[in-house]
Amino acid sequence: MDILNELVAWFSDPAQWTGPAGIPARMGEHVYYSLTGLLISAVIAVPIGLFTGHTGMGGFLTASLANFARALPTIGVLFLIVLAAGIGLAPVIAALVALAVPPILVNTHEGVRGVEPRLKDAALGMGMRGGEVLFKLELPVATPLILIGMRTAAVQVVATATIAAYVGVGGLGRYIVDGQARQDLTMMLGGSVLVVALAVVTTLLFAGLRRLLVAPGLRAEAAAAR
Amino acid sequence: MIAAVGGGGLSEAWDWVVGVTDWGVRNWSYPDEPNRGIRPKLVEHVRLAYVSILIGLVTALPLGLACARWGRLYPPVLTGVNVLYAVPSIALFFLMLPYTGFSDWTAIVPLSLYTLVILLPNVVDGLRQVPDHVRQAAVAMGFGPLRRLVTVEMPVAVPVIIAGLRVASVATISMVSVASLVGLGGLGQIILSDGFRRQFDAPIVVGIVLVVLLAFVTDALLVIAQYLLTPWTRGNGGAKERRRRSRRRAVVATGTPAAASQRPTRATAGE
Numbered sequence: 001m002d003i004l005n006e007l008v009a010w011f012s013d014p015a016q017w018t019g020p021a022g023i024p025a026r027m028g029e030h031v032y033y034s035l036t037g038l039l040i041s042a043v044i045a046v047p048i049g050l051f052t053g054h055t056g057m058g059g060f061l062t063a064s065l066a067n068f069a070r071a072l073p074t075i076g077v078l079f080l081i082v083l084a085a086g087i088g089l090a091p092v093i094a095a096l097v098a099l100a101v102p103p104i105l106v107n108t109h110e111g112v113r114g115v116e117p118r119l120k121d122a123a124l125g126m127g128m129r130g131g132e133v134l135f136k137l138e139l140p141v142a143t144p145l146i147l148i149g150m151r152t153a154a155v156q157v158v159a160t161a162t163i164a165a166y167v168g169v170g171g172l173g174r175y176i177v178d179g180q181a182r183q184d185l186t187m188m189l190g191g192s193v194l195v196v197a198l199a200v201v202t203t204l205l206f207a208g209l210r211r212l213l214v215a216p217g218l219r220a221e222a223a224a225a226r
Numbered sequence: 227m228i229a230a231v232g233g234g235g236l237s238e239a240w241d242w243v244v245g246v247t248d249w250g251v252r253n254w255s256y257p258d259e260p261n262r263g264i265r266p267k268l269v270e271h272v273r274l275a276y277v278s279i280l281i282g283l284v285t286a287l288p289l290g291l292a293c294a295r296w297g298r299l300y301p302p303v304l305t306g307v308n309v310l311y312a313v314p315s316i317a318l319f320f321l322m323l324p325y326t327g328f329s330d331w332t333a334i335v336p337l338s339l340y341t342l343v344i345l346l347p348n349v350v351d352g353l354r355q356v357p358d359h360v361r362q363a364a365v366a367m368g369f370g371p372l373r374r375l376v377t378v379e380m381p382v383a384v385p386v387i388i389a390g391l392r393v394a395s396v397a398t399i400s401m402v403s404v405a406s407l408v409g410l411g412g413l414g415q416i417i418l419s420d421g422f423r424r425q426f427d428a429p430i431v432v433g434i435v436l437v438v439l440l441a442f443v444t445d446a447l448l449v450i451a452q453y454l455l456t457p458w459t460r461g462n463g464g465a466k467e468r469r470r471r472s473r474r475r476a477v478v479a480t481g482t483p484a485a486a487s488q489r490p491t492r493a494t495a496g497e
Binding site for chain 1: 264306309311312313314315316317318320321324328393396397399400401403404406407413416417418421422425427430431433434437439441
């Protein structure tokens with residue numbers, strides 16, 4: 001209970017909510033890193049996944065990549081990239097991208113691959129060309145799965161951006177790193193609570209995105225697939 | 227050291243690989259100091275990961291059973307589990323600190339939770355996909371609820387449960403290294419203390435490679451476990467005895483009611 005009281009005190013301190021080390025600024029940095037990493041990953045992974053899924057090439061490769069990526073320890077990847085490329089924001093973003101690409105790529109690939117053949121036959125029978133089949137049929141049908149991949153990636157990116165504070169950039173991880181350095185448990189816990197809140201909000205956001213982006217006819221199916 | 231990563235000649239890259247390997251071999255273990263070196267960290271990594279996976283499995287089974295048995299329980303439990311999954315492990319490790327300090331539990335509790343979260347849907351789906359006629363056949367053969375669960379429903383669910391266990395174990399093994407930030411974390415400590423804090427890439431690479439290897443070995447062990455636990459799924463390319471046995475078990479696993487009433491007699495006659 002003592003810890004809870006201290007946490008409440010930490011959060012209600014007005015000094016906590018202003019300035020470059022305040023919660024809004026740190027939260028902004030964290031969101032900025034995460035969003036940049038996620039967007040770059042999506043721009044890389046979604047087109048490749050659409051291509052491999054549509055053509056059926058490289059299925060084994062993407063599956064192996066996903067397996068391998070899941071086994072990779074995130075802190076090792078982050079520290080290695082930072083060590084090789086130097087301290088700064090770009091290496092951190094590069095590490096986030098390296099971790100976020102595999103889940104998005106695999107889910108996009110699987111989503112497009114999983115489109116029912118008879119739907120594709122129907123689309124071809126209606127006279128659609130390859131590109132039309134991809135964008136008018138396969139992409140909408142695959143959207144729920146792509147979004148699940150992006151959600152997985154986003155949660156992982158938010159978590160890893162926390163560790164990024166260890167390599168000298170900002171974000172919510174600063175509270176954890178600085179708290180550790182000052183032996184200030186309340187500060188560490190406060191930072192952790194904020195990271196948890198951001199991760200949960202991210203998950204909820206993707207639930208909202210699904211409502212917005214998934215075609216109404218697919219929603220029931222998408223819910224069942226989850 | 228790092229130049230080769232950035233792109234040097236082939237021989238430079240080779241030298242780098244040799245250097246990393248050399249570091250790994252030299253620091254494998256110190257006979258005089260049992261807690262120093264890579265080996266004790268690998269042992270700690272295995273201990274933290276396996277204990278967490280085991281606890282996660284042991285809690286997921288009864289919870290999954292309850293959810294499969296009482297369907298109304300499942301949606302709220304699933305929502306809770308999905309929210310938990312969104313919580314980053316690093317935050318959870320720190321939030322455990324006031325309660326468990328620097329003991330193993332700080333790593334084990336969050337990691338078992340993750341295993342539980344990944345595994346629970348698989349346990350429920352695995353139990354739900356037991357065909358109704360198989361269940362009825364078991365009832366007709368006089369199996370009580372517990373015997374039916376242990377000898378019929380659980381074996382049928384094994385492949386789905388192991389599929390979940392494979393995902394969970396690989397994720398857990400890689401996540402153990404994050405616990406190095408709270409002073410635990412097995413191989414993660416090599417990555418953090420020997421590697422990053424000293425700006426030295428060899429320990430980081432050795433740590434990553436060992437974590438990935440450990441994950442793949444564990445995955446292979448689970449595949450073998452599934453092979454041993456589900457003899458009925460094997461093709462009939464083996465010996466006659468095995469074929470007969472697998473056919474008999476297949477009755478329990480997937481057989482139709484008609485087959486269930488006929489085949490056992492034949493199998494017993496064969497023995």
